[in-house]
Amino acid sequence: MSTPQPGILLPPPNLARYLSFSLADNARVAECLNVLREKFDGEATVAGFGQSLVLALGTSVPGLKPFPAITAPGLSIEKAPDAVWLWLRGDDRGEILHRSRQLAKALSPAFTLQETGMPSNTERDAT
Numbered sequence: 001m002s003t004p005q006p007g008i009l010l011p012p013p014n015l016a017r018y019l020s021f022s023l024a025d026n027a028r029v030a031e032c033l034n035v036l037r038e039k040f041d042g043e044a045t046v047a048g049f050g051q052s053l054v055l056a057l058g059t060s061v062p063g064l065k066p067f068p069a070i071t072a073p074g075l076s077i078e079k080a081p082d083a084v085w086l087w088l089r090g091d092d093r094g095e096i097l098h099r100s101r102q103l104a105k106a107l108s109p110a111f112t113l114q115e116t117g118m119p120s121n122t123e124r125d126a127t
Contacts, residue, residue, distance in 0.1 A: 005042030013089035016119050017096050019104060021084040021111035026056045028110035035106045036084075045099065046087040053083035084111055 023029070040047055054061050086103060090096045104113045 003042070005046045007043040007046040007087065007089055010043065010089075012119070014091045015093055015096055016090070017088045017100050018115070018117045018119065019084075019086040019088070019100055019113060020082040020115040021086075021104075021107055022114050023052055023056055023083045023110070024108075024112045025110045029053070029056055032107050032110040036103070039103060039106060040086075044089050045103070046089070048082075048085040048087075050082045050085070056083070082114065 036047065039045070049061075051064055051066055054064060084107065086100075088096050088099055088103075090099075100116065107113075
């Protein structure tokens with residue numbers, strides 16, 4: 001993607017959901033990324049791509065580095081294995097849920113959904 005995603009610098013949304021995917025089938029990556037490209041706008045849905053995906057595509061991204069290990073008392077993040085990370089922004093819980101299901105299904109031939117979550121600033125709104 002050569003165009004910046006406007007959602008990255010917008011104020012935090014009222015509601016949001018994160019989706020993290022790992023690689024499952026390298027042969028279907030390009031097909032699924034083409035579907036993803038048709039379904040996201042960079043504002044309501046923001047996408048991030050990890051080093052494992054870039055390597056699977058046989059390409060490089062200048063400045064992309066492996067995620068460093070982070071440790072602190074009670075916390076250990078050894079790596080970020082995510083090939084694709086999506087940030088779904090919006091104002092309607094139902095719409096965000098349906099969008100997350102559609103995107104997970106669209107990516108499922110090549111990727112496995114590893115984790116979903118809500119950012120801490122919106123968790124109070126989702127209960």
